[in-house]
Amino acid sequence: MSFDHLFNPIKIRGLELKNRVVFPAMGTKMVTEDKFMTQQNIDYHVARALGGCGLNFTEVCAVYAPASVKNFLSIAEDKYIPELKKFADAIHKAGGKTGVQLWLGGLVARYDPEAKIVIPSDMPIGGGSVIPGASIETIKEATHAFGTAAKRAVEAGYDTIEFHAGHNYTPHSFLSPYFNRRNDEYGGSLENRARFLIECIKAIRSNIPEDMPLFMRIDAHDDYLENGLTIEEVIAFCKMAKEAGVDVLDVSRGNFSSKALKYEVPSIDLPRGFNVENAARIKKETGMLTIAVGRINTPEQADIIIGNNQADMVVIGRGQLADPDFCNKAKEGKEDQIVRCVGCNQGCYDGFVSTEIPYITCMRNPALGREVEYALVKTTEPKKVLIAGGGVAGLEAAMTLQQRGHHPIVCEAAATLGGQFVLAGAAPRKEEMKEAALWMGEQALKEGIDIRLETPITEALIDELLPDEVIIAIGAEPMSLNITGNDLPHVVNSHEVLEGKINVQGNIVIIGGGLVGLEVAEYAEGKAKQITVVEMQNEVAKDLGEIRKISVIENIEAAGIKTLTHSKCVEINNEVVVIDKEGQLEEIPYDLVVVAIGAKSRNFENITTACHKKGIPYHIIGDAVRARRALNSVAEAAAVARLI
Incomplete structure (x- = not known):
């Protein structure tokens, strides 16, 4: 199958891209503590450029020195230019094009005690402490910093720039009425809330060549934030941004202040292409070039999106983590050989937030971050x-x-x-x-x-x-329960249920509220009359990663599945499961007991x-x-x- 729409070149101002695939800015932990680019990061990106990707963006790159965060890239000072230039040169040598994503992290700076937190309004953080809203002086300094960072990106040889105006970072926080409660010229009306962003865009535009395109990452709207941004407001803002010099809209979704985090690194629990309709609407109503983002992990899906004029380009991020040769395989008609991302989030997001994993990885591609070290070498002694x-x-x-x-x-x-x-x-x-x-x-x-x-x-x-x-x-x-009644005929294990060997009906009691127990609960939903999950610990889903946990718990609650924590199963008889809940014995009637307490x-x-x-x-x-x-x-x- 050919993917003519996906592999149709596109020209934006003076930038010509060989296809419509974008490898986006994603955190890697492949950055030095003092914010420099590394060879490991370069090798990781080069593998995707060699794999046929049209455009690679660096991960977030801090523009404002006082607010730059340890272990995140910085372009806030001239000293960072040489290493960033090595990155751009390497991508070009590999046949690709590259951009730098300019970033002011806002609340992310709280993870670095030496970094300044730039937010629009005062934010109480408990204990009587308050993070102060940005002063006019700070706003002006940050605006200027975006401009000088753009100038450095040009000097370092990048082909384009992306202004990050989404995901709860400083620009998005100014734009969103949920975060911005100012009553000066930077708060109140949409025009005022957009003022800081428009000033940043103009500062960037004035420091880059006329023929260099400017991308902007935005949220389609605010999720889980009361009185947050609507898509109508975002569209109106994008029209302002177009006038100020933005050429391309990278339409994302999500924030890290709420359950909307699930949209930033969407797991298998979200539908593939869940955000495409938003990109299509924004494209139609602004008349701007747009990029669709969100669980786009097959060339067929990507080609249809572009062919249907829902977007002009697509982000394929984790799809290229799983297989750096995604683009080449698709273009050569070898799409059946693509190693596909399954949205497990185990190596990418969970790996990023873990203190035990040194840098991101991928369950489907263990060579991620070790591209040179893990290059396959033919054996001289076949065994x-x-x-x-x-x-x-x-x-x-x-x-x-x-x-x-x-x-x-x-x-x-x-x-x-x-x-x-x-x-x-x-x-x-x-x-x-x-x-x-x-x-x-x-x-x-x-x-x-x-x-x-x-x-x-x-x-x-x-x-x-x-x-x-x-x-x-x-x-x-599966492990078995070592209690009275564990061998009764209506006591089965999780594997037997998920394999479809058990007729699930009536009242179901699931012993174990980890991942597998909750999967059994969801599997039984719609078949069973009542489902109760019994968990010894203080919460269910403790073994799930943060983002998958959000979605799974939401689905469990929506299905009306009952969960009992601090509860230990002590006995099973012919009619009830006996549990010890914080020292009190309780009985739960059952038709089927499913044991999901782990595996050995x-x-x-x-x-x-x-x-x-x-x-x-x-x-x-x-x-x-x-x-x-x-x-x-x-x-x-x-x-x-x-x-x-």
Whole structure:
């Protein structure tokens, strides 16, 4: 299939782009503490430029020195120009075009005690403390800073600039009546609230060449903010911005002051292309070039958006995290080979906010952030590698080994490939995960990997195959309750339910309020009469990432599913589940009890014993080590397959 709309060149002022795909500004943690660009960040972007992307934007780049934040890029001083120029030069050498996203972070500065917080109005923060609203002097300094930052971007060789006016950062906060409660010339009417932004746009425009286009990232409207921006106000503001010199609108959504965070890095819980209609309306009513953003992760989807004139370009961000060759594969008619983002958010957003992960990564692409280090190197000593388990970890290891020239043999005890990732896809809104797991199996077969289903690994099989090395990736199995009544006929585990083996009806009690327990609850919604989730801890969904948790909890509440926290199941009899809720015993009538208290590694002692007897090296990866996220399993598979 050809994607003529997606790969049709576009010219904006003097900038010619070879296609309509934009790799957006996304936080990476690949920046030095003192705000300099790094070679790691350059390599990460170059991989996407080599992969065929039309335009790469740097992640947010601070313009105002007093408000610049540690570990975020800065262009607020001349000293940053040389490293930023290396970035631009590298993108150009790779055949791409690049822009810098100019940023004033507002409340983000609170994470750096040395940084100044620039917000429109006083904000109480508890304990009698107040973050003061910006003075007129600060507003003028910040406006000037946008202009001088733009001048530095030109000197560093960038092709374009994006002014960030969304996502709760300082410009958006001035524009939104929810945050802006000023009563001077920068507050009140839309014209006054827009004044700071228009002054910034004019400062930028006056410091860049006439033929350099200016992009602007905006929110289509405010979500979850009482009396916030409407789309009508945003459209009116965009018309002002057009007069001031903006050429392209990058139409996003979301803020970090509310549950609207879910729209900034949308998870699998949100529909693909959920924000496209907003981009289409803004395009139509402003007459401006627009970029559609929000869970656009296939070339088919992107091509339709542009072909239908809903937008002029598309942001494909996490889609290119998952596969840096997204564009080349699509253009060459190899779209079936694209490794697709599934919106899990485990490596990108969760990795960004985690203190344990050094920089963002991707469950579908463990080479993210290690593009040079993880380049596949052909082996000079091909080995026969036996892989126990055909889940996503086993398949990742097999495909990496095959591409390196080894001879992997995958033995899966079940009748199908994909493991628990397929099972996860049975939960509402998670079909893309199932599709991804099945796709991995199909790709492994296409690559000629020896795959044997319904073949558990035994000592006899090891004797027969005599592998050079073994990878154990047999995953985990559900844990059972160690209480009276755990063996009653109406007590089942989460896997049995999600596999469709159990007739779900009547009153359902789910023991365990983590991710899997809540997936079972949502799966049962509409089938069961009443669903109650019992959780020992102080809240449900503790093992979910922040953004997925927002969506899952909203859906649980909307479905009327009851959740009991601080509650321990102590007994199950023929009619009721007995729980201890903060020292008080309560009884819950049930027709079905589903145990979802976690998983434990499957026993593989027979495999390790056989390997020891034969002197065969072995590696244990994924949930076979201990039950964790798919992110960990795939990362370990990728690492082991590169070491062999």
